[in-house]
Each structure stands twice: as C-alpha cells, then as structure tokens.
Amino acid sequence: MSSTYLYSEELKSIIDSFYTKIKHPYLQKYIEDPQIDADQAVILYMMLKEKKVDQAYISQCILTTILVQAALDTHEQVSVDELQNETNRKKRQLKVLAGDYYSSLYYSVLSKVDDVTLIKVLAKSIQEINESKMNVYKNKIKKIQAGFDDVRTIDTSLLRNIANMLQMSEWKNVIEEFFFLKRLLKERFLWLDKGMKGSLVDMLLYEVSETDKNTEYRGQLLARFDRHIEVTKDKLLHISKDWVVNATFLQKRVHELLVENKYEHWVMEEG
Structure with a gap:
C-alpha cells in the first residue's frame, strides 16, 4: 500500500475490521480474499x-x-465459460457463494444502522453498476462500442451517490x-506488460480504423490511451489548484499512479 x-x-x-x-x-482454502481498492x-x-x-x-459507512x-468484484470474477476440470468448477461455485456471503455481511452491518438513506444509496449504486456491467458485456458480445460512461459508472457509482x-x-x-485515470493507466499497463485486454482496450480499438487493425494497431491504440490519460490528468491537476484542502493528496496520488503503472517509462520507451 502506498505511503499516501x-x-x-x-x-x-x-480496513482491518473488513478482513476480520x-x-x-x-472459503479461504479455495479462493483468495477480495482486495480493497484503497483509493x-x-x-x-x-x-x-x-x-x-x-x-x-464513518466506520459503518466505509465498512458497508x-x-x-x-x-460486486467477486461476482464479476465468476467465469461464464464451460469448465471441464472439477476443481475449477468448485472454485467457480465458491466464488458465487463468496459474493453472496459478502452481500449478506453488508446487509448484516446495515441492519444495525438506523439509516434508510444510506441503504437506498447503496441499493441504487448496485443497480447502476450491474446495469452498466451488462451494457459493457452486451456490447462486447455484439461487437458494438460501449460508452466510457458505463466504465465510469462501474468504478464510481458508490462514491458518487x-x-x-x-x-x-x-x-x-x-x-x-x-x-477514470486510474482505470486508463491500469489497463494500459496490463495490455503493454501482459497482453491483457480490458474493457477500455476493447472500446478504444473501435476508434482504430479497420486498415490499421489489419496491420499495426499498437501505435494507434497507444496514442488513444495516452490522449485520454493526458486529458484526464490535466483535468485533475486543474481541479487540485482550486481544491486547497485536498490538493496535496490528489497531486501526490496522481503522481503515484503514473509511477505504479510505469506510464513515464512506457512513454519514453515508445517515443
């Protein structure tokens, strides 16, 4: 975890109480604990x-x-592919159960909180996130470009609401x-470093012409990633100038994200 x-x-x-x-x-014998997004x-x-x-x-709101x-994250990891191996089938079933188990824990915490508003906010967020995930999945199957708005909703609906x-x-x-910057940097890094194609890679590929797709699309895709990263980074740094109370945190964390995802390294190497 970063020093931030x-x-x-x-x-x-x-956070310790969450893991407890x-x-x-x-479950721990077969699947890993979920990872908290510290940000x-x-x-x-x-x-x-x-x-x-x-x-x-504060404790109840963050914990729930x-x-x-x-x-949500655990259910998203459940494979929809046909599995021949019995061990993998068991792990898939346990991931479904684990997601349900975490849901029951949050309901348990909420039942002790006299806050109907928070309950409604979380329910609304879950609905929005699941609808956006379905949009992304549906458009990928139909080979239609999904919108960045769905990705933003998936990543931010809980906090925005x-x-x-x-x-x-x-x-x-x-x-x-x-x-959005965090997602852009992470997907860019995973694509360059491990060849993994996330939702944004699929979306940005729709902006690459068919001619380029059939030849060398790497440069085209990188250029689109970098353009979105620079625009989003500049927006955040501009916001931080007028956001005196939390400017230091925001500026430092943006810098850390660039370093963590080797953005400057890849830009220099590609250049």
Missing part, C-alpha cells in the same frame, strides 16, 4: 471526515461500502476523473 494511505490509524482499523469480518476458513476507502474517509460525521458512522464492492447523499457535489467530478 498510512496517515490514518482510524482508517487502517476499519470476511474471514471464512472454508475508494481513502476518498470515502476524506469525504466523511470533511463532513464531520461521528466516528461510528467496501463489503458491497467486495461482493454517497457524495450526493452527503451534499458534497464538488467531490463528484474529482471522483469520476480520478478513477
């Missing part, structure tokens, strides 16, 4: 601290949000641009 995240023992305690809560000896937890923590809500609410995210609930609309643009 080490400033708060309070947040670390909440999801522990299940049988999601930190940004939610910063919003709640800025709003000056009490510690109990990352449990929801864990359930909580920002709305807290009446902190100024955070929404930051959240959208930050997580």
Whole structure:
C-alpha cells in the first residue's frame, strides 16, 4: 500500500475490521480474499471526515461500502465459460457463494444502522453498476462500442451517490476523473506488460480504423490511451489548484499512479 494511505490509524482499523469480518476458513482454502481498492476507502474517509460525521458512522459507512464492492468484484470474477476440470468448477461455485456471503455481511452491518438513506444509496449504486456491467458485456458480445460512461459508472457509482447523499457535489467530478485515470493507466499497463485486454482496450480499438487493425494497431491504440490519460490528468491537476484542502493528496496520488503503472517509462520507451 502506498505511503499516501498510512496517515490514518482510524482508517487502517476499519480496513482491518473488513478482513476480520470476511474471514471464512472454508472459503479461504479455495479462493483468495477480495482486495480493497484503497483509493475508494481513502476518498470515502476524506469525504466523511470533511463532513464531520461521528466516528461510528464513518466506520459503518466505509465498512458497508467496501463489503458491497467486495461482493460486486467477486461476482464479476465468476467465469461464464464451460469448465471441464472439477476443481475449477468448485472454485467457480465458491466464488458465487463468496459474493453472496459478502452481500449478506453488508446487509448484516446495515441492519444495525438506523439509516434508510444510506441503504437506498447503496441499493441504487448496485443497480447502476450491474446495469452498466451488462451494457459493457452486451456490447462486447455484439461487437458494438460501449460508452466510457458505463466504465465510469462501474468504478464510481458508490462514491458518487454517497457524495450526493452527503451534499458534497464538488467531490463528484474529482471522483469520476480520478478513477477514470486510474482505470486508463491500469489497463494500459496490463495490455503493454501482459497482453491483457480490458474493457477500455476493447472500446478504444473501435476508434482504430479497420486498415490499421489489419496491420499495426499498437501505435494507434497507444496514442488513444495516452490522449485520454493526458486529458484526464490535466483535468485533475486543474481541479487540485482550486481544491486547497485536498490538493496535496490528489497531486501526490496522481503522481503515484503514473509511477505504479510505469506510464513515464512506457512513454519514453515508445517515443
């Protein structure tokens, strides 16, 4: 975890409680624990601290949000391909059960919180995320270009809707641009380093002409990735100039993302 995240023992305690809560000896024998998106937890923590809500609410809100995210992420990892191997079939079944288990944990936490508004916000977010995932999947099957809006919804709906609930609309643009930059950098790195094609790679390939696809499309695709990265990065840095309270965090984290995903390295190498 980056040094950016080490400033708060309070947040670390909440994350530790998440891993304690999801522990299940049988599941752990076959599947890995879900990984928290630390940026999601930190940004939610910063919003709640800025709003000056009490510690109990901070803990419950973050814990339920990352449990929801864990359930969504785990269900997304379930393969739809036909599996011949019995061990792999068992792992797939357990991933479905694990996602359901994490969902039940978040319902359990929510049942102890007298906050109907938060329950509605999380339910709305889950619906939006699942609808956008279906759009991306459907368009991929039909070979139709999906929209970036669906990717943004998948990555940010939980935080955007909580920002709305807290009446902190100024955070929404930051959240959208930050997580879009993070997705762009991660998918670019995985494509260059491991040949993995994520949702954005598929989308950007639709912008490459058929002629280029049949010859050398690597340069065309990289150029499109880099254009989106530079535009999004510039938007975030511009926002940070007027966002005095959290400017340092935002600028530092953007720099860390560029380093983590070897963006400067690849740009220099390709250049």
